Amino acid sequence: MARARSAATDTDGLDWSHAPVRDPQPCVLCGRPALLRHPKTLRPCHKTCSDAKAAADLDRAAAAYNGAAS
Numbered sequence: 001m002a003r004a005r006s007a008a009t010d011t012d013g014l015d016w017s018h019a020p021v022r023d024p025q026p027c028v029l030c031g032r033p034a035l036l037r038h039p040k041t042l043r044p045c046h047k048t049c050s051d052a053k054a055a056a057d058l059d060r061a062a063a064a065y066n067g068a069a070s
């Protein structure tokens with residue numbers, strides 16, 4: 001967790017600085033209008049939602065790993 005992260009790069013290492021901006025469409029994660037398109041999937045998505053999902057996925061993976069190890 002000590003790795004520095006730029007504001008334009010989320011926890012998946014995606015570069016949101018070049019994410020397309022289009023008319024508002026419902027975010028795939030929260031359903032609220034989003035101007036940004038996900039850099040990889042190009043589906044409507046907030047960067048903050050993507051960050052939260054990536055962090056949750058990491059937590060789940062860590063919990064599964066720790067659960068399997070004990």
Ligand SMILES: [Zn+2]
Binds near residue numbers: 027032
């Ligand atoms: Zn969202």
